[in-house]
Amino acid sequence: MNKLFSFLNENLLEAGCDEAGRGCLAGPVIAAAVILPKDFYHEYLNDSKLVTESKRKILKPIIESQALAWGVGVVDEKEIDEINILKASFLAMHRAVDQLVIRPEFLLIDGNRFTPYPEIPAECIVKGDQKYMSIAAASILAKTYRDEYMENLHSEFPVYNWQQNKGYPTKNHREAIREFGACKYHRMTFALLPKV
Secondary structure (H helix, E strand, O other): OOOOEOOOOOOOOEEEEEEEOOOOOEOOEEEEEEEOOOOOOOOOOOOHHHOOHHHHHHHHHHHHHHOOEEEEEEEOHHHHHHHOHHHHHHHHHHHHHHOOOOOOOEEEEEOOOOOOEOOEOEEEEOOHHHOEHHHHHHHHHHHHHHHHHHHHHHOOOHHHOHHHHOOOOOHHHHHHHHHHOOOOOEOOOOOOOOOO
C-alpha cells in the first residue's frame, strides 16, 4: 500500500515532473509532466523503479486517460553531448511542461536541482517520485516512453541488446560496445567503457 500525497499545495494546479534515462550510455533522456485530478488514486502507482514493467504498462493508459493534462519531452543523445546530461534532464522537463494543454500554477520536480521554468514556481523534492502522486505518474510515463523508444532502436542495432538493457551500462551492453564499437545513438561524452 503506497502512501503518496495527492498534492503539496491544495489550492494550486500542480504538475509533477520526472525524467528517465539519465544514467544511460545510449539514447535520449525523456521526461514527463503530469497534472492529476486531486482525487486520483491507483494502488499500483509509485516511483517507476519500484513498479514492475507489467504494472507500468497497465498504469500508462490509465494516467493518460485520467490526467487533466500530460506531456512528454525528449532530448536526444546529440543534444546531451552538447549541453551535458544535467542540463539535458532539465530541458526535457521543460519540453514536457511545454506540451501540457493546461498551464500548471506550480511544478513539483523530482530531485534536488532544476532550471526554473518561465513564470511557473517550482519546488524540488528529493525522492519526490516516492512522495507525490503527480511525480510518480510522471516517472511512469517517462520510463514507459523511454523503454518503448529504446526497444524501437534495438531493431536497428540488435547487437547492444537495448530491448533488455534499455541503454543502461550493463555488463552485456559494455561488452557489445567493446566488441562492435559505439554507434550513432551512444552518448560520446559518457565513459562508454571503464578506464583500464
